[in-house]
Amino acid sequence: MKVTFKIKRYNPEIPGKDKPYWEEFTLDNVEPTDRLLEMLHRIKWEQDGTLTLRRSCAHGVCGSDAMRINGVNHLACKVLMQDLGSKVTIEPILGLPVLKDLVVDMEPFFDHYKHVMPFFVNDTPLPADGRERRQSQFDREAFDDTTKCILCACCTTSCPSYWANGKYVGPAAIVNAHRFIFDTRDQAAKERLEILSEPQGVWRCRTIYNCTPACPRDIQVTKAISEVKLAIRKGSPEGIIKVTEIVERVVNA
Amino acid sequence: MKIHKHEVIIVGAGGAGLMAALYASRGGADVAVVSKLYPTRSHTGTAQGGIGAALGNLDEDQPIYHAYDTVKGGDYLADQNAALVLAEGAVEAVIELEHMGLPFDRTPDGRISQRRFGGHTREFGKELVRRACHAADRTGHMILQTLYQNCIKRNVNFFDEFQVVDTIINDGVCVGVVAIQIGTGEFHIFHGKAVMFASGGWGRCWSVSSNAHSMTGDGAAAVLRRGVPLQDMEFFQFHPTGIYKMGILITEGVRGEGGVLINNKGERFMEKYAPSAKDLASRDVVSRAIYDEVKKGNGIKGKDYVYLDVRPETVNRFFAEEGRKERIDAAYVEKKLPDILDFCRTYLGVDPVKEPMPIQPTAHYAMGGIPTNVDAQVVIDENWTVLPGMYAAGETACVSCHGANRLGTNSLVDLIVFGRRGGMHMADYVKGVDWTPLPADAGHEIESEFKRIRSSRGKMKPYQLRAKMQEVMMENVGVYRTEKTMTEAINVLRELRHEFRTNIAIDDQGYKFNTDLMEAWELGNLLELAEVTALSARNRTESRGGHSRDDYPKRDDENWLVHTLVCRAGTDDDPQYTINTAKKVDMSLAETDERFRPKVRAY
Missing domain, CATH: 3.50.50.60 (FAD/NAD(P)-binding domain)
Known part of the structure; x- marks a missing residue:
């Protein structure tokens, strides 16, 4: 099939192209099962080498190629042409400064991530036998969903609260805080909950729900945010994630 | 700088x-x-x-x-x-x-x-x-x-x-x-x-x-x-189970959980090639088996792929045949292999819980x-x-x-x-140690090399050269090789290098995020490594592990328990490679333990 791509472009180095503008490209022989990323490569390689985007693994794991595709955030390598139709609009993700074409400045995004203490804290003595700390399958399951995050920014840059206020830490940072807050081995939940109860923390979330369908890893982002909100209200992560729900997930496994 | x-x-x-x-x-x-x-x-x-x-x-x-x-x-x-x-x-x-x-x-x-x-x-x-x-x-x-x-x-x-x-x-x-x-x-x-x-x-x-x-x-x-x-x-290792045509990896963990490889006759063919470990033999063994099956006409629909089957009914049937007690169901597969299921559903429209996955060996690891x-x-x-x-x-x-x-x-x-x-x-x-100073001209040479590439106004786009390199490496320096295929590859790679040095076109003349230029640079690296791979492979006149030659099908421990060292001299336009095979394999465990001495490798 023949597909037209309308791509939002910007090149700070070329006069006349140093303001965002739209450009159209057409490709023939597009197969329904082609990945969008391959099509962007075809445009770059066959038609215009200046088209600029990030990409690496090409199968939805590295998180490099988040973009706004027909108005919705996706990874270009995880979208098939059959799901896009014959006219496709592509823009950089919103809410982060555009550097060139589809490449945005990721530094503010990673700064928010680093702000929530996204690392394991446990200063108690290690097990005397020199082995691993034990953790039950139930406790491990409680935070499984949020361990899947690849930091692609699809969620954060789909969030209207984040668009309105770039100081809000955003869904991805909260997801990564959740991963530690609900890990029974970790001991810094209190500090993280304090950080997230700051004015630019979790209460900026208005439960608009854009983040959850945007996640290419199918993380229940909004749910994770609500669990963090509940933990702040309660002053502790204990008992927030329903035992019955985890039991169901573990028994199913 | x-x-x-x-x-x-x-x-x-x-x-x-x-x-x-x-x-x-x-x-x-x-x-x-x-x-x-x-x-x-x-x-x-x-x-x-x-x-x-x-x-x-x-x-x-x-x-x-x-x-x-x-x-x-x-x-x-x-x-x-x-x-x-x-x-x-x-x-x-x-x-x-x-x-x-x-x-x-x-x-x-x-x-x-x-x-x-x-x-x-x-x-x-x-x-x-x-x-x-x-x-x-x-x-x-x-x-x-x-x-x-x-x-x-x-x-x-x-x-x-x-x-x-x-x-x-x-x-x-x-x-x-x-x-x-x-x-x-x-x-x-x-x-x-x-x-x-x-x-x-x-x-x-x-x-x-x-x-x-x-x-x-x-x-x-x-x-x-x-x-x-x-x-x-x-x-260079070819992993047996890449998604057909795309190469995306399907973990060996699928077979670890009981998944099996199946040819167009419905046979679990690894039973023939590795009677003991079967589908969990070493990767080189399994990749060769898939090529051999395809060569015999046993690929699915006569093509160059086979099935990887992790449907619970298939897995449980073989568990029962082997006298293993465990059984799996769809929920277990979902839990243990969520990403794999996602890849197959996304890219193939195939649900591995209900259908087998089409796979072929994929270039994987150096x-x-x-x-x-x-x-x-x-x-x-x-x-x-x-x-x-x-x-x-x-x-x-x-x-x-x-x-x-x-x-x-x-x-x-x-x-x-x-x-x-x-x-x-x-x-x-x-x-x-103390600091060793930088040489006075540090970085100058590479900066002018980039200036040269950036101003290239030839006719060939880097992707065209890259595609040719990838094809010739796949066909000629892949799972099976011979003197003839490798010599052909070396000649093609030399021509591609010449084109790369004299006749490429760079569209993007900018400095910021010039991925056009960086891709060209990366192609130069790949061409260099492809050539030393082919040269090292042609030099080793035996078959061992991931290096299988139709013209030297046997392992030769007498002559080849040595490492290959390839060195480059000369210029970027005319590099001279030398190969040295004087470095012996360390056999320190074999010296005191019989079991570490080389023997026929069966799985």
Whole structure:
């Protein structure tokens, strides 16, 4: 099939192209099962080498190629042409400064991530036998969903609260805080909950729900945010994630 | 040119680089990590099935069994001292990862969960053992995330999206690297006392590949151009189960959970090729079996692929036939292999719980690379002479613990064991040495080379040359090779190099995020590595592990228990390669233990 791509472009180095503008490209022989990323490569390689985007693994794991595709955030390598139709609009993700074409400045995004203490804290003595700390399958399951995050920014840059206020830490940072807050081995939940109860923390979330369908890893982002909100209200992560729900997930496994 | 000075410079932010950064930093060194990608984009994150360590959480296990499997899996080309260091170091390193917060799956008693994986056995081949420690089928993702998190915790310096393009060696000492800041196009010099290359493999030399687009061997090519040899380049692993045509990896963990390979007659054909381990034989064995089946006309619909079947009814039928008690259901497969199911549903429209997956061997992993000793120091000849200040770890290095064929999970083990050892060694090393100054003209040569490429106004686009290289490597230097196919490949690669040097077209003349230019540069690296791969392969007149020749189908222990070292001299337009095979394989375990002597490799 023949597909037209309308791509939002910007090149700070070329006069006349140093303001965002739209450009159209057409490709023939597009197969329904082609990945969008391959099509962007075809445009770059066959038609215009200046088209600029990030990409690496090409199968939805590295998180490099988040973009706004027909108005919705996706990874270009995880979208098939059959799901896009014959006219496709592509823009950089919103809410982060555009550097060139589809490449945005990721530094503010990673700064928010680093702000929530996204690392394991446990200063108690290690097990005397020199082995691993034990953790039950139930406790491990409680935070499984949020361990899947690849930091692609699809969620954060789909969030209207984040668009309105770039100081809000955003869904991805909260997801990564959740991963530690609900890990029974970790001991810094209190500090993280304090950080997230700051004015630019979790209460900026208005439960608009854009983040959850945007996640290419199918993380229940909004749910994770609500669990963090509940933990702040309660002053502790204990008992927030329903035992019955985890039991169901573990028994199913 | 901006100059940055840090005691330890690490090139690459995957598993090996981050592990080294962490341990060098813990050892008191001032560390900078220079990476062309944001660290969490690194290819380590795509590793799926598990990391091998003889924890013995589910089956009785010992590091010496792991070392044995590694040596046998490597078709006796692995240096046995390195295989032992790998196996012994794995236990401690995996436990440390857990202490750093890595969310491994758990056993019912709360220990790290382990699964079966190809070639991993207990008691020297007696039976398959559960050794692969895993976090669902995203173990590499969890390792990468955990290491990056811990580097943030320690305030390690990161230079993200800085691509290293040259190595600086002064008076026989490695003193730094030159990198381009991708966002600005500016050149930077990183001056260090110790420099580690942890920059990954070059799987993009082949057309069907499991590798990320960024796996272009930048580090290996950069040191080769500066006279450092590369070792055992003829050994490149083809993973048996890549998604048909796309090459996306389907973890061996699928077969670890009971999945089987099926040909067009519905036969579980691995029973013929590896009566004992069957579908969990070493990867080289399984990849060859698939090629052989296709050659016999047993590919699905007569084509060049077979099925990987993990439907519960299929798995349970074979469990029953083998007298195994366990049974699986759809929910179990969903839980254990969520990413695999997602890939197949997304890219193939195939639901592996209901249908078999079409697969073919896919270029996957470089066993060869920059030669090092077990402390990750680069060694440049058969006498193990150290190049002061230069280190390498991970896929880009060749220690050589994998020999002629790497076992599943051992790539992750390699990263953390030798990344860790290298990091510790560098921390000590930098305390004891003075700064070697940079040469006066540091960085000038590479800057003018980039000026030349940027102004290329030829007719060929880099992607056209790349596609030709990938095709010829796939056809001629793939799972099976002969003198004739390799000579053909070398000739084609020489022509492509000539085109690349004289006739390419670069569209983007800018400096900021010029990915057009960087892709061309990466193609140059791939062409260099493809050629030394073909040359090393043609020189080795035997079949061993991942190097299978139709014209020399037998392993030749009399003449070939040696490593290949390939060196480059001459110019970029007319490089001269020399091959040296004087470096003997370390057989230290075999000296006291009969079981480590080379013998016929059966699974």
